[in-house]
Amino acid sequence: MSKLWDSVTNIFKEEHEGFIMLMDIIYPVNKSN
Numbered sequence: 001m002s003k004l005w006d007s008v009t010n011i012f013k014e015e016h017e018g019f020i021m022l023m024d025i026i027y028p029v030n031k032s033n
Contacts, residue, residue: 012019 009020009023012023
């Protein structure tokens with residue numbers, strides 16, 4: 001799930017950086033950045 005999720009978040013990261021912030025609050029995944 002980590003790799004798959006990383007790929008999904010990567011796509012959204014390029015489209016909506018705000019989305020990552022929101023997901024970071026809902027789903028505190030590995031925040032390497």
